[in-house]
Amino acid sequence: MTDVFADLVGQDEPVETLRRAAEAAARVVAGEQVAAGAMTHAWIFTGPPGSGRSVAARAFAAALECERDGVGCGVCHGCHTALGRTHADVRFVVPEGLSIGVNEMRALVLRAASAPSGGRWQVVVIEDADRLTEQAGNALLKAIEEPPPRTVFLLCAPSTHPDDISVTIRSRCRVITMRQPPAEAVAEVLTRRDGVAADVAAWAAAAAQGHVGRAKRLAADAEARGRRDAVLAVPRRLTGVGAAYDAAAALIKAADAEAAEAVAESDTTERAALEQALGAGGTGRGAAGAMRGAAGQLKDLEKRQRSRATRAKRDALDRALVDLAGFYRDVLITSLRAPVPVVHTDVASQSEAAAGKWTAESTLRRLEAVLACRDAIDQNVKPDIAVEAMMLTLWRG
Template sequence: MSSDVFGEVVGQAAAVAVCRAAVAAAAAGPGGAGPAMTHAWLFTGPPGSGRSVAARALAAALECESGGCGSCTSCRTVRAGTHADMRAVIPEGLSIRVDEMRAVVSRAAMRPATGRWQIVLIEDADRLTEGAANALLKSIEEPPPHTVFLLCAPSTHPDDVPVTIRSRCRVVNLVTPSVDEIAEVLEQRDGVAPELARWAASVCAGHVGRARALAGSETSRDHRATVLAVPGAVRTLADVFAEADALLDVAKKESAEQSERRDETEREELRIALGAGGTGKGAAAATRGSAGALKDLEKQQKARATRTVRDVLDRALVDLSGFYRDVIVYASGASAALINPDVARDVHVAASRIGAEGALRRLDAVLACRVALERNVKPDIAIEALMMQLRVA
C-alpha cells in the first residue's frame, strides 16, 4: 500500500487516478497547468466516503515538490492545516457566510507565498449562502492563474451546490468503500489487528473515519455497545431516565477523550510544521512565533470541544437509526445486509416486539432528535424526549 498522501484515500481508485493525472499535468504543463489540471474541483460522495480527505490529499500533492510524498514540509503542513497558501473553509454553523467567503476569495487571488498554488478548500459547499456562492462564483469563473478551489459536498443532495458553481467544477465522485478495503487500510496503515480491523470495517456502514475510531478506541466501542443496548432496555419510565443519563454520560466521556487525542495530535503537527526542535539561527525566532501559533490553536480547540459533545451524541443517534433500520430490514424480510451484523440477535428480538411499523416510528423519532440537537435544543432535554418515544411498553 502506498505511503504517499493518496494512501489515505480509501477505496477510491478511480478518483485517485484522476487526481494523480491532474497533479502530473500541473507539474509538467507550461505555467503549471496542462489540460488535465483544473482550477475548480467538486468532491462529492456519500457521508463517510472521505470527501475532505481526498480534497486534502490533492491539495498536498499539488503543493508537494514530489507529487504528494506524504513526508515533506508541504505535505505535512497541508495536512495540519497550517500551510501558508491553503485556506480551509469549514462552516461553524448551518451556512457559510458571504463576508467569510469574500475574505477567502480575495486572499486566494494573491500569488502563492511559499507553495506552488493558492488553494481554497471548502468543506460542505452545500452550505454556501446565496451571497457566498456568488462571491465564490466570480473567482471560479475567472480563476487567478495560481489558484485552485477544492469544494466538497455530500452526493445525497447534489442540488444543494448551485448549478452555476457545479457546472464550472470538475466533479470527482467518491463511492462507499468496501468492507475489505476498509479492513485492509486499518490493518496495513494503522496497524490494527486483523480480527478487530475486520469487525470495525463490518459495522461502520462504509465510514472509514468511523471504522478507525472504533478500531482505535475502547471508549468508542463501549459507547456503541451502550447505544445499541438502548432499544432493548427502555421499558419503564425509570428506564427512560436511566438510559438518557447513561447515554449523555458516555457521550461526555467519549468527547473528552476525542478532544484530548485530537488536540495533542494537532499540537504535535503544528510543532513539526513550525520546525520546533530545530537548531541554528532561525530556531529562536521560530520558537517565539510558534508560542503564539500554539496559543491560537488552543483557543480554537477549546471552542471546538463544546461542539464535540453534540457531535458525539449525533454519532450515537446515527448508530441508533442504524439499529432501527436493521429492524425494518429484518422485519420486512428484505435481503439487504444489516448495518450492525454483530447485534443481529437483538435486532431479531426487537423485530418481534415492535415490527417494521414500530421501528419506522422510532426511526422518525431518532431523526427528529438529530434535528433538535442541530437546532441547539439542550442535549438532556432532547435525549429524554427521545427515550420516551423509544420505550417499548
C-alpha cells in the same frame, strides 16, 4: 505511504479523475497546453460521512504541489507538507463552530489571490463547505467567478443539494462524488496502515458502517467502544415512559461529556495564549489597564468556544444516533431475512430477539424516528426535545 491517494478507500474512479487533473495541472505549470476541462479552478467533493471527502481534497492538494510533475508521490517536500497541513500555499478552512463566517472567508480569498510562493498553485481547502453562511458563500462565489490564474478551490460538502451548497457555486465547480467504502476495504486499510489485528479491524469496519475515521477510533479507543455499548443498550432500557425520558437524559449527558472532553484542552490553550498576549500576569505600567480593556476580545473568544462546544455536542450525539439507527436496521433486515450482513455483529443476538418480538412495520417506524431525530437536530431543534420525542417513539414502536 508512497502515494498521496493511498488512504482513499474504495474510490477508484474519483482517484483516477484526480490523478489525470493533477497531471494536467503539472503541464500547465510547465507552460504546456492542455485540453479544455482537463484541469479546473474549483472542485466540490461530495459523499456520505466517512467516505473521505476531506481526505480526497487534501490528497489532491498534495498532488497539485507535488514536485514530481503532479504524480502525488507522497515523499517529496510539496506532498509531505501539503498532507501535513504546513505547506505555505495550501490553506485549510476547518470550521470549529456551527458556521464559517464572512470575515474569515474574505480574508482567505484575499490571501489566496496572491501568487504561489512555490511557483505551483495556491490551494484553498474548505472542509464542511455546507456550513458557509450566506454572506461567506457570496464572498467565495466572487472569487470562484473571477479566479486568480494559479488558485484552486476545493470544497467538501455532503451533497450538491441547495441546502448544502448554493446552486451558483455548484454551477462553477467540478463535482467529485465519493461513495461509502465497503467494510472489507476499510478493514484492509486499518490492518495495513494502522496495524490493527484483522479480526478487530473487520468488526470495527462493520460497526462504523464504512466510516474510516470512526472505525479507527473504535479499534483503538476503549472509551469510544464503551460509549457505543451504552447506545446499543438503549433499546433494552425502554420499558416505559419514565425509562424513555431517562434514556434521553443519559444520551444527552453522554454527548455533553464527550464534547466537553473534546474541546477542553483547546479552550484552555486558546484562553491562556490570548491572556498572555494581552498582558495577563504582567507587572509593568499599563498591564492592568490592558487586561481591563481586553474584555471584548475575551468575550469574542468565549463566543467562539461556545459555538465549537455546541458543534462538538451535536457531532457526538449524531455518532450515537448513527449507531442506534444501525441497530434498528439490523432488526429490520433480520425480520425480513434480507441477504445482507448486520452492522453490529457483537449484538446480533439482541437484534435477532427484537426481530422476533416486533413487526417489520414497527421496526421501520423506530428506524425512521432515529433518522428524523438526526434531521431535527441538524435543523437546530433543541437536542433535548428531539431526543426525548425519539425515545418515546422507540418505546411505543
